[in-house]
Amino acid sequence: MSKVRYGIIGIGNMGSSHAGAIYRGEIAGAVLTAVCDEIEAKREWAQGQWEGVAVFGSTDEMLASGLVDAVIVANPHYGHPAEAIKAFAAGVHVLVEKPAGVYAKQVREMNDAAAQSGKVFGIMYNQRMNPLYRKLRELVQSGELGEIRRTNWIITNWYRSQAYYDSGSWRATWAGEGGGVLINQCPHQLDLWQWTIGMMPTRIRAFCQFGKHRNIEVENDVTAYAEYGNGATAVFITSTSDAPGTNRLEVTGDRGKIVIEDGKMTFWRLRQSETEFNASNQILFGTPEVWKVEIPDQGPSPEHAGIMRNFTDAILNGTELVAPGEEGLLGLTISNAIHLSTWTDGWVELPLDEQLHYEELTKRIESSTFRKSEPAEAALPVDLSRTF
Structure with a gap:
């Protein structure tokens, strides 16, 4: 492998920033090949933003496409472990945004899936x-x-x-x-x-x-x-x-x-x-x-780009990770x-x-009975009874 083909899960603030850095060639050895998001407006925006990059409506579709070797998980917090586990099951390397998850129980299950997969697992601890x-x-x-x-x-x-x-x-x-x-x-x-x-x-x-x-x-x-x-x-x-x-x-x-x-x-x-x-x-x-x-x-600090370069080098050359994904649990x-x-x-x-x-x-x-007076958008459903 001479280049790592990246897919981005979730193209909000952080996901779109990471996608842009890879697309612009700022991460040596990396190429942006796909992004996915459940929100149609974000997908439409992405199609006009990154020419030649495949856009999907779900992680499952993107993983099934065979277009990615690694993913960056940048969807809402609760979903980080679930999406990472899907990627590991598909034989894909995973770099997860912080936090690793919301509660340690689900993150420990993600760590177990990473260990079983044998794939490179990192976390975006850019600091x-x-x-x-x-x-x-x-x-x-x-x-x-x-x-x-x-x-x-x-x-x-x-x-x-x-x-x-x-x-x-x-x-x-x-x-x-x-x-x-x-x-x-x-x-x-x-x-x-x-x-x-x-x-x-x-x-x-x-x-x-x-x-x-x-x-x-x-x-x-x-x-x-x-x-x-x-x-x-x-x-x-x-x-x-x-x-x-x-x-x-x-x-x-x-x-x-x-x-x-x-x-x-x-x-x-x-x-x-x-x-x-x-x-x-x-x-x-x-x-x-x-x-x-x-x-x-x-x-100067290389911040997010530094983590992505290190993660890419770990895949291509076996370089030691600065921020192993398992340490997100700590x-x-x-x-x-x-x-x-x-x-x-x-x-x-x-x-x-x-x-x-x-x-x-x-x-x-x-x-919870808390309600915001004028929510900007509908909240995503959360099912905490599910184990990952």
Whole structure:
């Protein structure tokens, strides 16, 4: 195979963006051969947009055509696992948009299907391509920061007005989207949180506020506290109604602290580890010697195109994936645990009770009386009783 023939499942904002990048030749080794969408108006638009590209009304039709070697799944959140599983069954490689799904139970079934297929499976965690976070991961893995003791992430620059939420009847609803800021805006940060430090929490206590300052039914303001097996702790705060917002990540280790803010990384590095200093220090108010190190600019981030290039290279050349699809379960598990902690008003232990989370989510869908006054379009039906 000299070229990977791509099909796009869902040609909304993200799907059409990915299709355009491939069509314009921005992804070496990739060619756009097909797209599909259930909405007729989108299909008509696509026919006039990408000359020579086949347009289908369903995933089944596109897969049966034999025109694609790989698909990018970019339909609404609930449908990601189902469409991916169809593609694996057809012997096609899969790159799924974030989030991997809405609840861990369905994503685990997608991961099982991927493993059985033997096909390349990736997730569009484009922030893993960001040189800042790649550098942080490198510093942690190399031991420069020592043992991780604490992380604090304030990510509140996701401002969304009521006009945004009113732009679609599916937005910010349990049935249409499966959550709010955690499932829509923050999957990248929830992934980076565990990916950069190389650890998953052992338990989480969280407080979500639903429809704070907005006419929506899902969470748009979250404060979560996490604990880890080595004794480390973490705080994660996010919101879509803070103006102006903040994006500041602090990671503290035995050998100092790294801060990422305003696109810049600063490393306060201890000359001697805190553990060693504490063991030998005899001065009453002594503190470790610290050096402020400005980490050089790591260059631009290739974002989505970087993930698509890496995924294409993995198919053609066996290149290691930056964002394996199976790892979509990790950030989603944290998201689900935050929801479950709020719903049950208590601690949630990890590994997550995936069935309990599924049941609690189903309750909220079935009991929802929320209606938007002027929905922009009809919400897609969701059948949570189906297993994938």
